[in-house]
Structure formats: structure tokens, C-alpha cells
Amino acid sequence: MMFAFRVSTSVGIGHVMRMKWLALALQNKGFQSIFIFDYLADNQENSLLPFLTELNSLFFYLEKAPNDEHEDAQLSLAFITAFPSIEHVILDSYDLGYNWEQTLKNANKRVIVFDDLAREHCSDIVFDAKWVGLKTNERYQHKVPESCRTFLGPQYAILSPAYSNVKRVKNNNNLAIKKVLMSLGGGGDLQLIADIVEVLSQEMKSLPRIEISIVIGPKAENAHVIEALATRYRNIILLYQPKCLADYYLQTDLFVGALGTSLYELAATKTPAITFSIAANQQNNYCDLDDLAHHLHLPFLALEDIPSFGKLIEMALLQLPRLTLLRESATVNVDGNGVFNIVNILLCDELHTLTNSLPTNVVNTLSNDKDIIALNDSLTIRKVNDKDINHYRESRNLPNNSERMTIQSEIEPLEHYLWWFNINNQRESYVLYKSEQPLLYIWHQMFSQKSALDSKNGNCLKQYLYGGWFTAQGNVSFNIAMAALQWQLEYTRTLFPRGHWLAVINQENKFVNLLNQYMGFSQIPANSEALKITQSLFPQASTSHFNYVELDFGNSNE
Amino acid sequence: MLIEEKLQSFFKAFLMERGIETTESNLLEFNFVESGLLDSFEILTMIMAIETEYSLTISPDELLDGNNATVGGLLKTLVSK
Numbered sequence: 349m350m351f352a353f354r355v356s357t358s359v360g361i362g363h364v365m366r367m368k369w370l371a372l373a374l375q376n377k378g379f380q381s382i383f384i385f386d387y388l389a390d391n392q393e394n395s396l397l398p399f400l401t402e403l404n405s406l407f408f409y410l411e412k413a414p415n416d417e418h419e420d421a422q423l424s425l426a427f428i429t430a431f432p433s434i435e436h437v438i439l440d441s442y443d444l445g446y447n448w449e450q451t452l453k454n455a456n457k458r459v460i461v462f463d464d465l466a467r468e469h470c471s472d473i474v475f476d477a478k479w480v481g482l483k484t485n486e487r488y489q490h491k492v493p494e495s496c497r498t499f500l501g502p503q504y505a506i507l508s509p510a511y512s513n514v515k516r517v518k519n520n521n522n523l524a525i526k527k528v529l530m531s532l533g534g535g536g537d538l539q540l541i542a543d544i545v546e547v548l549s550q551e552m553k554s555l556p557r558i559e560i561s562i563v564i565g566p567k568a569e570n571a572h573v574i575e576a577l578a579t580r581y582r583n584i585i586l587l588y589q590p591k592c593l594a595d596y597y598l599q600t601d602l603f604v605g606a607l608g609t610s611l612y613e614l615a616a617t618k619t620p621a622i623t624f625s626i627a628a629n630q631q632n633n634y635c636d637l638d639d640l641a642h643h644l645h646l647p648f649l650a651l652e653d654i655p656s657f658g659k660l661i662e663m664a665l666l667q668l669p670r671l672t673l674l675r676e677s678a679t680v681n682v683d684g685n686g687v688f689n690i691v692n693i694l695l696c697d698e699l700h701t702l703t704n705s706l707p708t709n710v711v712n713t714l715s716n717d718k719d720i721i722a723l724n725d726s727l728t729i730r731k732v733n734d735k736d737i738n739h740y741r742e743s744r745n746l747p748n749n750s751e752r753m754t755i756q757s758e759i760e761p762l763e764h765y766l767w768w769f770n771i772n773n774q775r776e777s778y779v780l781y782k783s784e785q786p787l788l789y790i791w792h793q794m795f796s797q798k799s800a801l802d803s804k805n806g807n808c809l810k811q812y813l814y815g816g817w818f819t820a821q822g823n824v825s826f827n828i829a830m831a832a833l834q835w836q837l838e839y840t841r842t843l844f845p846r847g848h849w850l851a852v853i854n855q856e857n858k859f860v861n862l863l864n865q866y867m868g869f870s871q872i873p874a875n876s877e878a879l880k881i882t883q884s885l886f887p888q889a890s891t892s893h894f895n896y897v898e899l900d901f902g903n904s905n906e
Numbered sequence: 907m908l909i910e911e912k913l914q915s916f917f918k919a920f921l922m923e924r925g926i927e928t929t930e931s932n933l934l935e936f937n938f939v940e941s942g943l944l945d946s947f948e949i950l951t952m953i954m955a956i957e958t959e960y961s962l963t964i965s966p967d968e969l970l971d972g973n974n975a976t977v978g979g980l981l982k983t984l985v986s987k
Contacts, residue, residue: 724967825939826946827969834966859947866954 350434351381351694352457353405354424354448356441357396358386359627361534361566362608363440364396366462366506370438372402373509373687377695382406382431384424386443387413395566399591417444421451428457436460436694439471446470460694462506466491474498475690477505477612479680481636502640502682503689505612510594511684516618517598526665529600529619531563531593533608536626538562539570540649542577544604547658549581558665561585561596563605601668604661607632607645615640615682620671622657622664624649634738634761641678643737644671646761656762663769670769674734723780723831732777732789737768739820740777743789749818752854754888779820780832788824790817790832792840794847797881812878813840813847814885826859833867837899846902850882852889853897861895869897910985913960917977920952934978962987 351374353367364385371381381403385396387410400407408427414420421444428434437452440462449459449471459471464478466487472495474488479502488498530541541562548560560581564571566589578584590596593610597603597617603610607623611632614621624646625631637645644664649657664671719730732740741764743749750756767773777791792815798808817832840847851869853861872879882896883889889896914933921928921936926943928936938944938952953964962984964974973979 724970727970823946826949827939827966829946830950831966831970859945859950862947862950862954866950 349379349436350431351379352428352431352434352437353381353383354437354439354441354444355383355385356443357388358443359535361396361399364399367438367440368400368403369506369508369687370690371405373691375404377691380404382408382427382434384408384410384427386410398589417447418451420444421448425452425455438462468492469496471496473693475504476500477502477686479636479640480633481639499693502612502680503686505682505686506690507613507616507684507686508592508594509684510592511613511616514594514598514617514684525557525559526602526668527600528558528560528661529596529603530560531605531610532565532568532626533606533610534565535567536565536606537569538564538574542573543651543654544658545577545581545584547655548661551658551662559583559585561587561600563587563590563593565589602661602664602671611640611642612682615642615678616684618675620664620668620675622660634742638735638738639679640682641675643674643735644765653762656766660762660765660769663766667769670734677735723835726782727780727828727831729778729780729835732779736779737765739786740789743820744818746819748823752857754852754886754894780828782828786820787828788817788819788832790836791815792836794844795885811844811847812881813844813849814851816851829863833863837867841901844901848878848902849899850878850885851897852882852886852894855893855895864897867899869899872896872898909960910981913956913981913984916956916959917981920955924948934976934981936977937975938977939975956984
């Protein structure tokens with residue numbers, strides 16, 4: 349039995365590499381294969397061969413650029429039919445799909461497809477390693493025939509054998525040189541990396557000593573820009589077309605770059621990372637990335653954002669233990685054994701005995717029982733931790749929250765990360781759950797101010813408190829909001845017995861205005877010190893749209 | 907008039923003012939949380955009115971209890987105070 353691989357080479361080398369590892373695993377089991385690549389103009393064939401040296405396979409290239417999928421299939425079949433023992437044809441291409449598969453099936457071939465875009469297929473098997481949370485198993489519903497078997501989720505991620513059973517060596521030496529690995533994958537425009545490095549170089553004086561390794565992929569653009577940069581900065585190391593990054597990931601303190609194949613490689617090596625998308629297949633929901641403990645990701649990186657992005661890298665390097673802990677908080681584990689799982693399926697005659705085993709629940713793995721406060725039988729509250737970073741932003745941006753805030757515009761990921769990791773950020777946030785579902789976030793912050801009024805008590809520093817709450821999903825019922833606010837007031841009263849709460853509430857939010865009145869808040873008098881402080885804390889809250897209210901624990905205690 | 911009767915009259919009047927017609931037989935079963943006929947503001951207004959007019963207090967814990975989401979359930983809790 350032989351296998352034929354039809355692999356796209358039009359976008360980077362990600363498809364080539366993952367099929368190479370699969371072919372190698374099959375080869376190790378005694379099965380040979382052929383590869384059919386896209387038509388390549390200008391005799392570029394040799395550019396792929398250095399990546400395929402471990403394989404004994406035969407490599408073919410389409411002799412011309414086909415006009416459509418059917419023609420591509422016919423051209424591919426011309427190679428395949430030359431090998432009568434080829435029964436299985438494996439397709440990994442964004443350019444080819446349903447029609448190509450149909451042609452191969454009509455030629456009595458067993459068609460196996462690798463996809464991560466949840467497209468329609470008529471193949472015999474679909475493998476898709478993409479993790480989309482608890483909906484992973486639903487991705488191909490109504491998109492494949494009933495006879496098609498789908499194998500979905502990270503346990504089918506194909507990584508190099510170098511990622512199998514890896515263990516990260518912890519670098520606890522704060523004075524050691526910090527290693528940063530930057531990569532856009534096999535392709536990408538390296539001008540972007542150069543711009544990031546230039547910004548970082550401005551910050552380097554305040555940073556620990558860093559060493560930046562930059563991957564130059566085989567299809568990278570503007571490699572010369574990076575090469576010029578490397579002549580200026582001695583701490584830049586260029587990695588030309590590395591066959592495998594596993595060792596680099598394991599040794600680096602921080603990865604910065606595009607999120608493609610790297611997503612699962614970074615997860616397997618538990619490498620702290622800040623990534624951004626440069627292609628459609630790199631778009632992910634934040635909650636799905638959170639499950640993989642990949643928390644710092646931007647949907648795109650605009651040129652004007654690069655200075656802020658450099659600042660984020662600097663913050664990350666200064667707080668590496670925090671990022672390392674976060675990286676270890678995966679709910680869904682990725683290992684390097686996906687290729688073995690796939691080979692077992694391909695060589696197994698009893699496919700119906702194989703089922704997916706995906707997680708059925710996701711939890712915050714950074715919290716533990718002692719962090720959880722029970723408000724009653726059904727409500728719990730716990731302090732927010734770094735694993736909440738994306739859910740916190742997404743909740744805050746829900747329209748029913750943002751339209752009532754002093755800043756109504758959406759908070760972008762980069763801005764949010766910079767705020768979250770700012771060492772001067774003193775906000776204390778909590779999340780309230782009902783039956784393990786997050787319902788709302790509630791936060792407070794203390795602000796000390798010299799107070800002339802309070803100095804008569806020998807207490808010149810007045811502790812002001814301000815805070816707020818926002819829902820985590822849709823609207824929250826009145827009794828939940830009431831329980832949360834009561835908890836917050838009791839909690840802060842314990843911490844700051846003479847604290848003085850200040851708040852601004854959108855005048856249109858009748859319920860919250862009434863709720864605060866119920867809890868003892870009253871309007872802040874005009875010309876008072878409290879009013880001035882509130883205005884300075886909430887400069888965007890105009891008195892024409894917001895009510896200014898206060899609750900002074902000091903007064904209410906007396 | 908007994909406190910129970912006073913509260914029952916209060917609930918009936920409060921709901922009627924908001925266009926919610928109830929009869930003697932269905933008033934006690936009326937679920938003011940799940941019916942969707944009263945929003946959070948109205949429910950809190952109702953709670954605050956009870957506390958002010960009848961010097962009774964209702965804790966958030968009591969309001970979270972599903973048994974107190976109906977007029978009859980809340981009435982029973984209030985009368986027992």
C-alpha cells in the first residue's frame with residue numbers, strides 16, 4: 349500500500365511540513381508515498397527539497413498551472429495512476445477541495461483531507477486539528493457526507509517528532525540573557541519584524557540583556573532588511589530556513605510572531621508568546637486560544653501599533669515568570685503525538701471504533717478552591733487572574749456594558765494587554781459565577797489623597813474608592829447585581845473602614861442609579877472635595893450624562 | 907388590617923399601576939422575576955417601597971432565593987419577619 353500526497357505550496361510551507369511529518373511516520377511503518385506539489389514557475393523546485401531530506405518519497409510537480417480543481421485532479425491522477433498500489437490520496441491545500449476530491453473518488457481512490465477552515469468536503473476522512481472550544485466537534489456538521497469520518501481537535505495536530513514528549517527547562521536566573529524568538533513562519537514580510545526590532549532597540553536600555561533570533565523562512569519577503577539590521581545589532585541572530593524550531597522554542601523566553609503552525613508548537617513547548625495574525629487561517633476566538641494557554645494575541649498588527657507592540661514585548665520580558673505561569677495553564681493540552689494518532693487511524697480498518705475525546709468543560713486552571721468565595725448556595729466570586737485577561741476585555745466590550753460607560757469605544761487587545769500588564773495597574777477585579785457560569789465582573793480601586801477635612805482626625809490621607817461592574821454575558825438580573833454590589837461594599841468596608849466610595853453612573857441606567865441609592869449612595873454635593881476628585885478620576889463623565897454619587901464608610905460608621 | 911393583607915393589597919396595586927392585571931387567585935403565583943413584565947428597575951422600586959412603607963428589610967440572599975420570586979413566596983418571607 350502506498351500513499352499519495354497532494355500538497356499546496358502556494359502559501360508558505362506549513363502544508364508541506366505537516367504532510368512531510370505524516371509521510372515520515374508512515375515511512376517508519378514501512379509505507380512509501382509520493383508527493384505532488386503545485387506547478388512552480390522559474391525552476392523553484394529545489395527550494396522545497398532541503399525540507400524533505402528525511403523522506404524516501406518521490407516528488408512531482410504539476411507540469412502546468414491548472415485552470416480549475418478538476419484539471420488539477422486530472423493532472424494529479426496522471427502521477428498517481430502510475431503507481432497501482434496507491435489507494436489513499438491525501439490532500440492538504442486551501443486551493444483544492446470538494447471538486448478535486450470528487451474527481452479522485454470517481455477514480456476509486458480513498459480520499460483523506462486535512463483542513464482547518466471547516467470547508468465542505470466529499471472525502472472519506474477529514475482531519476482538522478483546529479480547536480474551537482466545545483464546538484470543535486460541530487465544525488463539519490452538514491458539510492460532509494454521512495460516510496465521511498471526521499477527526500477533529502488538537503490531538504490530530506501534526507508536529508515534528510521533535511515536539512513529542514518535550515519538557516521545558518526553567519530559567520530562573522533573572523540576570524541571564526533573555527532570549528526572544530521572532531518568526532512569521534515560512535513566508536511573510538520581514539519588514540514587519542524589522543520594524544518591531546527597531547522599536548525594541550529604543551527600549552533596550554531599560555530591558556534585561558536580550559538576544560533576538562529571527563527566522564528567515566524560505567518564502568520570506570524582505571530578508572535583506574533583516575540582514576541589514578543584523579549588521580547593526582550584535583544581539584540579533586538570523587536563522588535561515590530552520591527545519592524544526594522545537595529546540596529554539598524550548599530555549600527561548602518569549603516568542604513574538606505570526607500565529608500559524610506555531611500555535612500548537614508553542615502550546616506543546618509551553619513557550620510564552622505574543623502573536624498576531626497575518627493570514628485567514630490564523631484567526632481564532634480568544635476563548636479558544638485561552639484554552640490552549642495562548643493568551644496574548646492580536647487579530648492584526650497595524651504599522652501604527654508597532655511602538656505600542658514593542659512596549660508590550662518590553663513588559664512581557666520584565667514579567668516573564670508571570671507569563672510562564674500563564675503559559676502552563678492550558679485546559680486543552682497539545683503534545684507532539686498527533687501524527688501517531690493519525691497514522692493509527694489511516695492504518696486502522698475499524699474506523700468506527702475510533703471516537704474523538706474532546707474536553708467537555710473548560711475551567712480557569714489558575715484559580716484554586718481557596719480563591720473562591722461562596723456568596724450563597726449558587727453564587728461564588730473569585731479574584732480575577734491572568735487567565736481571565738481576554739474574557740475580561742470581551743465582556744467589557746459587550747454593547748450592553750460599553751454603551752453605559754464613560755469610555756464607550758471598544759477596547760482593542762493591544763491597549764488592553766498594555767493596561768493589564770502595567771505594573772502600576774492597581775485595579776482589583778473579581779468575577780461572579782452562578783453554577784460555574786461567569787455572570788459579571790466587579791472591580792474596585794483605591795486612591796489616596798491628602799485631605800484637609802480629615803486632618804482634624806489626625807488622618808491626613810483620605811482613602812477614596814472607585815469601581816464598577818459589567819456583565820460577562822447579556823443582562824444580569826437585579827438580585828445578582830444586588831448581591832455582587834453588597835459583597836463589594838462589605839469587602840471594601842473591611843479593607844478600608846474609612847474608605848470613601850465615589851462613583852459615576854450613566855443617567856440612563858435607571859436600575860444602577862436606584863441600586864446604588866438602595867445601597868446607601870447619595871449625590872455628591874456641588875463644590876465638594878469629593879466632586880473634584882470624582883471629576884479627576886472620571887474626566888470623560890460629564891455631569892449632563894452621569895450622576896456623581898458617594899458613600900463614605902467613615903461617616904456611615906459614626 | 908393584618909400585615910399580610912396590607913402587603914397583598916400593596917402588590918396588587920403596584921402591579922396594576924404597571925399594567926399587570928392579577929386576580930385574587932393568581933396574584934400569589936405571579937413570578938415577578940421570570941415573568942419579564944417587570945424590569946430590574948421596577949423590581950427594585952417594589953422592594954424599596956416595601957422596605958420604606960412597612961419597615962421590613964429584604965436581604966440580597968432572600969431575593970436570590972427562587973422561592974421569593976413569586977408574590978406568594980415573598981409575602982410569606984416578609985410576614986415571617
